[in-house]
Amino acid sequence: MxxxxxxxxxxxxxxxxxxxxxxxxxxxxxxxxxxxxxxxxxxxxxxxxxxxxxxxxxxxxxxxxxxxxxxxxxxxxxxxxxxxxxxxxxxxxxxxxxxxxxxxxxxxxxxxxxxxxxxxxxxxxxxxxxxxxxxxxxxxxxxxxxxxxxxxxxxxxxxxxxxxLYDKFAKEVAILPQALLSAMESFEQRAEAFAIKHKNTDYHMLVGAGSLWGNTYSYAMCILEEMQWIRSKSIHAAEFFHGTLELVEENTSVILLKGEDETRPLVDRVERFAEKMTKELFIIDTKEFALEGISEEMRAYFGISVNWAVLNRISVYLERERNHPLETRRYYRKMEY
Incomplete structure (x- = not known):
């Protein structure tokens, strides 16, 4: 990798x-x-x-x-x-x-x-x-x-x-890193392909909910905006149909982060809409990763780590394709404000 x-x-x-x-x-x-x-x-x-x-x-x-x-x-x-x-x-x-x-x-x-x-x-x-x-x-x-x-x-x-189920949970936390590594390896080609295709895309919508809302917010702001200077918007799936849907056009990049908790149907609803409206729909679904050794009842919790791990494989390829180091800043910790 x-x-x-x-x-x-x-x-x-x-x-x-x-x-x-x-x-x-x-x-x-x-x-x-x-x-x-x-x-x-x-x-x-x-x-x-x-x-x-x-x-x-x-x-x-x-x-x-x-x-x-x-x-x-x-x-x-x-x-x-x-x-x-x-x-x-x-x-x-x-x-x-x-x-x-x-x-x-x-x-x-x-x-x-x-x-x-x-x-x-x-x-x-x-x-x-x-x-x-x-x-x-x-x-x-x-x-x-x-x-x-x-x-x-x-x-x-x-x-x-x-x-x-704490003891079972703690045992599965211990094997989670190996499952994360396997997830990243299986996602590598998709990460590279996304970065190549979108190296010049100047705006992305990121949509998530529940336990993945924090990752949605963080990737839009901290990675795409701060580290790559790409305009982005993080949208909660439950709020997507209260404004943001009006900005979706044929070539709008919409990135859906799908987890396995109770809020999955909220993201499914956005998916059904977006697949009709844009050709640039990209879905990262934790359900698609095997996560060997992780039980079904724990997957919803561990989706946080899985989603973040694979998202960051996109970051390194965006860095390469855009020739823009992730460490580069203009203002953050560069000046008083």
Whole structure:
């Protein structure tokens, strides 16, 4: 695969991420034993998008109160559900994202319990939070964060007597990285073909729902807009027919992200419309990937990781075809604003 080290992926997302299970369970068990009022999932840009799937999972599977909040807005909104009894989970690859670091400090000063996911230890976020879970390196950090969030969120549900299949779930999390690698390998030709065909396409609609809404939002904004300077719009499938449908034309690029949770029929509805209106419909469906060893009842949850892994195979080919490195920026972290 282009620009991909399979051994490094399995080491980082497999062995190293999975090795944190005992630590993560200890953190969650300690907090659960003391009691808490609610969970806040806080981030900025790609990391708040990363939190949306887990907010959805908690809302649809648990009675635990949960709020996914954009860091900068959270600090000014006077959130009436936030208190010293809240548990706040943050994520930042660099550990230096200004808004996220400030929000962590804000929560810590008000007595809330804080947990940080970071790639780099010895960084501001890592030093502020009560509990830090680190990957130790930036390579494959989002894939690793997803693994850690599975462990955190489902352990909280398990401790709330709401997820009796936790042990089975945790065992399947451990084999998920190999299933992700197989999914990426099987998607490689489609990823390359899409990038070749759309290297000059200047606008994409991305549609998703449920546990894949965060990926939809993140890929449009963080990858296509920030990293490739391509205009895009992320549209929730449930909202597509309240405005956006009027902009679909024969050559409009529509990318549908289909998962296997309860919201799949919402995306099916968009598919039925789009296949009649545009010749440029591209569907990424987690159901098409074998995911050896993953049970049917867990596939809907793991679709988050599967979808993100294969989406990022498109990214490396867009980078090549457009001669536009994913690291190139004009403004982000280049100037004060």
């Amino acid at each position: 282009l620009k991909f080290d399979s051994d490094l992926f399995l080491q980082a997302v497999g062995k190293e991420a999975i090795a944190e299970r005992e630590k993560i369970e200890g953190i969650v068990d300690h907090i659960s034993a003391k009691g808490f009022s609610n969970l806040f999932l806080i981030g900025a840009g790609g990391t708040i998008a990363m939190m949306y799937p887990y907010e959805y999972i908690l809302k649809s599977n648990s009675t635990l109160e949960v709020h996914a909040e954009i860091a900068a807005e959270f600090m000014v909104m006077n959130h009436k559900h936030f208190s010293k009894d809240s548990v706040c989970i943050f994520a930042s690859v660099s550990g230096t994202t200004k808004e996220t670091v400030a929000a962590a400090q804000f929560c810590k000063e008000r007595g809330a319990k804080t947990i940080g996911l970071v790639a780099n230890p010895n960084t501001p976020l890592a030093e502020i939070v009560d509990h830090c879970i680190t990957t130790g390196h930036e390579k494959h950090s989002f894939d690793t964060f997803f693994i850690h969030l599975y462990m955190l969120v489902f352990r909280f549900m398990h401790n709330n007597n709401e997820f009796p």
